[in-house]
Amino acid sequence: MTSRDGFQWTPSDGLKQGVPSIGVISPPRKIQTDKPWDVIVVGSGYSGLTAARDMCVAGLRVLLVEARDRIGGRSWSSNIEGYPFEMGGTWVHWHQPHVWREISRYQMRGELESSFDFSRGVNHFELRTDHGVTTMSHEEEDNLLATALEKFVNVDGNMCRTLIPFPHAGFHNPEARKYDRMSVLDRLNEISQTLTPNERASVESFILLCSCGTLETTSLFEFLHWWALGGYNYQGCMDCLISYKFKGGQSSFAIKFFNEAMSSGNLSYAFNSPVKSIHDEGEQVTLTTRDGRIYTASRLISTIPLNVLSDVEFNPPLDQNRAQATKIGHVNQCVKVHAEISNKDMRSWTGITYPFNKLTYAIGDGTTPAGNTHVVCFGGYFNHIQPEEDIDATKSAVTSMAPGKMDIQRLVFHNWSKDQFAKGAWFFSPPRLLSDSLDALRQRHGNILFANSDWAIGWRSFIDGAIEEGTRVAFTLKEELRPTGSSLRSQL
Amino acid sequence: MTSRDGFQWTPSDGLKQGVPSIGVISPPRKIQTDKPWDVIVVGSGYSGLTAARDMCVAGLRVLLVEARDRIGGRSWSSNIEGYPFEMGGTWVHWHQPHVWREISRYQMRGELESSFDFSRGVNHFELRTDHGVTTMSHEEEDNLLATALEKFVNVDGNMCRTLIPFPHAGFHNPEARKYDRMSVLDRLNEISQTLTPNERASVESFILLCSCGTLETTSLFEFLHWWALGGYNYQGCMDCLISYKFKGGQSSFAIKFFNEAMSSGNLSYAFNSPVKSIHDEGEQVTLTTRDGRIYTASRLISTIPLNVLSDVEFNPPLDQNRAQATKIGHVNQCVKVHAEISNKDMRSWTGITYPFNKLTYAIGDGTTPAGNTHVVCFGGYFNHIQPEEDIDATKSAVTSMAPGKMDIQRLVFHNWSKDQFAKGAWFFSPPRLLSDSLDALRQRHGNILFANSDWAIGWRSFIDGAIEEGTRVAFTLKEELRPTGSSLRSQL
Numbered sequence: 001m002t003s004r005d006g007f008q009w010t011p012s013d014g015l016k017q018g019v020p021s022i023g024v025i026s027p028p029r030k031i032q033t034d035k036p037w038d039v040i041v042v043g044s045g046y047s048g049l050t051a052a053r054d055m056c057v058a059g060l061r062v063l064l065v066e067a068r069d070r071i072g073g074r075s076w077s078s079n080i081e082g083y084p085f086e087m088g089g090t091w092v093h094w095h096q097p098h099v100w101r102e103i104s105r106y107q108m109r110g111e112l113e114s115s116f117d118f119s120r121g122v123n124h125f126e127l128r129t130d131h132g133v134t135t136m137s138h139e140e141e142d143n144l145l146a147t148a149l150e151k152f153v154n155v156d157g158n159m160c161r162t163l164i165p166f167p168h169a170g171f172h173n174p175e176a177r178k179y180d181r182m183s184v185l186d187r188l189n190e191i192s193q194t195l196t197p198n199e200r201a202s203v204e205s206f207i208l209l210c211s212c213g214t215l216e217t218t219s220l221f222e223f224l225h226w227w228a229l230g231g232y233n234y235q236g237c238m239d240c241l242i243s244y245k246f247k248g249g250q251s252s253f254a255i256k257f258f259n260e261a262m263s264s265g266n267l268s269y270a271f272n273s274p275v276k277s278i279h280d281e282g283e284q285v286t287l288t289t290r291d292g293r294i295y296t297a298s299r300l301i302s303t304i305p306l307n308v309l310s311d312v313e314f315n316p317p318l319d320q321n322r323a324q325a326t327k328i329g330h331v332n333q334c335v336k337v338h339a340e341i342s343n344k345d346m347r348s349w350t351g352i353t354y355p356f357n358k359l360t361y362a363i364g365d366g367t368t369p370a371g372n373t374h375v376v377c378f379g380g381y382f383n384h385i386q387p388e389e390d391i392d393a394t395k396s397a398v399t400s401m402a403p404g405k406m407d408i409q410r411l412v413f414h415n416w417s418k419d420q421f422a423k424g425a426w427f428f429s430p431p432r433l434l435s436d437s438l439d440a441l442r443q444r445h446g447n448i449l450f451a452n453s454d455w456a457i458g459w460r461s462f463i464d465g466a467i468e469e470g471t472r473v474a475f476t477l478k479e480e481l482r483p484t485g486s487s488l489r490s491q492l
Numbered sequence: 493m494t495s496r497d498g499f500q501w502t503p504s505d506g507l508k509q510g511v512p513s514i515g516v517i518s519p520p521r522k523i524q525t526d527k528p529w530d531v532i533v534v535g536s537g538y539s540g541l542t543a544a545r546d547m548c549v550a551g552l553r554v555l556l557v558e559a560r561d562r563i564g565g566r567s568w569s570s571n572i573e574g575y576p577f578e579m580g581g582t583w584v585h586w587h588q589p590h591v592w593r594e595i596s597r598y599q600m601r602g603e604l605e606s607s608f609d610f611s612r613g614v615n616h617f618e619l620r621t622d623h624g625v626t627t628m629s630h631e632e633e634d635n636l637l638a639t640a641l642e643k644f645v646n647v648d649g650n651m652c653r654t655l656i657p658f659p660h661a662g663f664h665n666p667e668a669r670k671y672d673r674m675s676v677l678d679r680l681n682e683i684s685q686t687l688t689p690n691e692r693a694s695v696e697s698f699i700l701l702c703s704c705g706t707l708e709t710t711s712l713f714e715f716l717h718w719w720a721l722g723g724y725n726y727q728g729c730m731d732c733l734i735s736y737k738f739k740g741g742q743s744s745f746a747i748k749f750f751n752e753a754m755s756s757g758n759l760s761y762a763f764n765s766p767v768k769s770i771h772d773e774g775e776q777v778t779l780t781t782r783d784g785r786i787y788t789a790s791r792l793i794s795t796i797p798l799n800v801l802s803d804v805e806f807n808p809p810l811d812q813n814r815a816q817a818t819k820i821g822h823v824n825q826c827v828k829v830h831a832e833i834s835n836k837d838m839r840s841w842t843g844i845t846y847p848f849n850k851l852t853y854a855i856g857d858g859t860t861p862a863g864n865t866h867v868v869c870f871g872g873y874f875n876h877i878q879p880e881e882d883i884d885a886t887k888s889a890v891t892s893m894a895p896g897k898m899d900i901q902r903l904v905f906h907n908w909s910k911d912q913f914a915k916g917a918w919f920f921s922p923p924r925l926l927s928d929s930l931d932a933l934r935q936r937h938g939n940i941l942f943a944n945s946d947w948a949i950g951w952r953s954f955i956d957g958a959i960e961e962g963t964r965v966a967f968t969l970k971e972e973l974r975p976t977g978s979s980l981r982s983q984l
Contacts, residue, residue: 057549057550057970058549058550059551094587094589094658094659094660094721094950095586095587095589095723096589097586097587097588097589097590097592097593097596098589098593098596100589100660101589101590101593101963104589104590104660104949104950104960104963104964105963105964105967107964109658109660109661109949110661110664112658114657165606166586166601166604167586168586168592168596168601169601169602172602229586231587231723231725231727231728231731232727233723233725233727233728235723235724235725236723236725236728239723263971263974264974457596457601458586458596468596471593471596471597472596472597472599475597478549479755482755482756
């Protein structure tokens with residue numbers, strides 16, 4: 001099946017919208033029971049999938065309403081000629097507890113592979129800055145970035161251990177809030193004397209890879225939080241952030257959640273159903289789609305991302321603090337462009353081009369069925385590009401990553417900035433948003449609960465955080481709505 | 493409620509068997525439905541609790557059969573004058589995915605605390621060996637042990653990253669099996685020239701703290717596996733192994749699983765019910781208790797630990813490979829003795845006494861309601877002691893950890909070696925057992941499934957591994973036994 005989402009360019013076919021994915025659901029609408037639902041779940045990303053699955057398994061009747069034609073939300077993979085390009089959301093790790101519990105439970109531990117393979121031809125790292133080009137081994141690359149990042153994060157003289165002793169409770173130490181009022185630029189200014197030009201270029205481009213904002217709009221705390229979650233060290237951080245992915249792509253994982261929910265017999269669903277309004281009437285919640293369908297349930301779980309939450313009409317309206325947070329939004333405007341290139345030797349290559357290029361970070365990420373190299377390239381709001389609006393500029397940004405080495409055979413991408421149901425990629429906080437609004441974003445609103453990785457406690461912004469959030473709201477509603485007294489079966 | 497398990501000694505009352513715990517279940521038997529059960533779960537440690545809970549929530553009717561008067565198996569805590577002493581199983585960490593998912597789900601993230609508190613009087617580490625006594629700061633302690641362990645584990649020149657690239661699939665690299673045929677002593681002999689006497693004493697005593705066997709009976713691979721799981725570095729390893737515990741004790745965590753299962757209405761249980769035999773009759777499984785009660789179900793999950801599995805009669809008998817593994821058993825004969833001492837300044841103290849003492853490793857682990865210091869001491873099969881059989885020798889071993897500093901007000905312990913339902917503490921493999929039998933131990937046996945941390949894939953030997961295993965078998969049986977066609981509710 002082909003999703004409407006995503007774009008593909010090849011020399012023969014040019015630019016085409018829509019990319020095949022095993023995450024597309026057909027038929028798009030299936031109502032398994034005409035009785036009233038216990039819970040409506042809006043959104044079929046990992047938060048929604050987890051919540052729907054957990055509640056269905058626990059015997060609650062759930063309706064899943066999704067604007068798109070596919071599951072996964074901001075995490076999904078194409079299947080192009082049998083090969084998965086990750087359109088958003090890629091890497092997972094065993095130190096991410098919620099995602100790993102699911103990988104283990106679905107017996108997918110053997111289905112991971114490393115993005116990196118440093119055993120091929122162009123086995124080096126290229127750092128291209130305004131100061132020139134430096135080529136080094138991957139070990140030297142690690143040393144450069146580790147040294148730079150350690151200087152950057154060491155705000156407490158203890159590599160953040162003192163500041164964030166419990167990374168799954170980020171503000172456990174109230175002192176941490178101070179660092180959420182600082183931007184990455186503020187911190188760079190503090191330590192600018194200690195960084196070499198190459199260290200500064202690599203730390204800036206790496207953090208911009210994480211936030212896809214700008215140095216001014218990236219919360220210092222949020223990056224330190226990632227560092228703490230990764231084990232307070234460089235290698236742990238890299239392992240957790242960008243090392244291990246599914247051989248079969250993200251959608252091969254997401255579909256497990258969906259299928260388990262379906263097999264319970266308790267899941268109904270409606271895809272292609274953007275939501276217009278959500279009305280909590282006290283006794284029940286009524287959802288109205290843009291095409292005029294009306295669904296009701298006792299409770300509703302909204303997994304709508306922060307950057308588009310204000311596009312849905314809530315009645316009663318959202319509280320002021322949450323409404324304010326949705327206006328501010330998060331800063332991640334990631335541009336992730338996959339390039340299939342004929343140069344097989346680039347499998348072992350990594351590179352940074354910063355600050356002059358429209359894409360800043362790239363790695364050899366796999367070998368396609370045709371034997372070509374898959375290179376994944378990242379840019380963000382800094383030097384922002386809309387890849388489908390100027391495909392030549394996009395190709396130019398890819399080839400500028402490694403001039404003369406990139407013979408592009410295919411480009412694949414999803415423009416998250418222009419995606420009306422996301423308006424951005426994974427959450428990354430600007431200064432103050434978390435300290436001002438994280439608690440408010442996690443509150444329920446009468447019969448409406450809100451679950452999204454955007455306001456997770458632990459691996460916020462990650463698939464792990466999405467599952468954490470889906471688990472949280474499902475647990476709450478399971479306890480709240482479960483039949484009292486005795487077992488379901490004994491009532492038969 | 494007071495469990496029959498465990499011992500307590502005080503100067504006024506002397507030695508008494510039985511320790512109060514919130515994990516004791518009363519009434520000890522409760523049958524919520526007289527219909528035939530879907531699944532019998534034998535054992536209410538974390539494997540059994542997880543399996544029972546997951547299946548109950550999914551609508552299966554479960555009978556939990558437990559030999560003891562309490563939940564938790566080898567992990568439980570006393571509640572003595574409002575203070576939890578951990579009788580077995582203590583530390584958890586957010587890099588242990590299964591345990592952390594549950595801590596997050598039960599909203600207990602705020603209920604952890606650090607065992608260590610290096611802000612008090614005797615803020616140093618004492619290393620007492622045959623060569624004399626060395627006192628050093630905790631930072632120097634870390635440096636000593638880190639240096640020694642790094643030499644010890646670095647069998648691949650890459651800190652085990654090459655040997656164990658996926659620690660949740662230990663034998664992913666077949667080369668790892670070679671290291672399971674080696675003992676810790678074999679490895680120490682290889683590197684003996686590189687270790688100072690203090691390094692050797694600290695690495696030996698630390699690994700014996702992990703295995704509670706002897707150097708000859710401790711599988712090298714199993715220790716390397718722990719190292720890999722901890723993030724391939726010393727600090728990550730220490731964080732995961734012995735740093736963070738529940739303020740309210742393990743039993744405050746275990747009871748959440750039990751209560752959730754109960755609240756489903758699908759759980760019946762029988763405590764004080766040691767199992768005599770388990771008979772798979774094809775259509776159903778019949779369990780007979782030692783006191784002659786007979787229970788039947790479609791499937792049975794045995795969570796009986798490896799070292800006592802052969803005490804239950806299976807029909808048909810266990811396959812030869814599994815039977816052979818149960819005969820060999822694991823090597824962990826931990827002696828964990830809690831001492832409440834009047835010396836408040838010892839809160840920040842840590843120490844090793846090796847090899848001359850009957851207890852080898854101790855840390856200041858908390859402050860009791862009386863304001864005394866709680867010191868937890870460990871010994872193992874090396875210089876083994878049965879603490880309740882010679883309480884004076886036990887007191888002597890405790891005071892020898894830090895002569896002149898230990899004014900013992902109370903001792904608390906559980907003699908796992910003499911516990912007929914455990915015959916040892918957490919699993920630790922002797923050489924060859926894992927490479928020969930891990931796969932066999934994980935196999936089902938007709939309608940009988942086996943779940944225990946002893947043969948988990950990831951954090952084997954840990955609470956995390958127990959939850960991993962319970963999750964695995966519950967998922968299998970939920971898929972196998974779930975009502976076909978439609979939802980439970982729609983059948984009402």
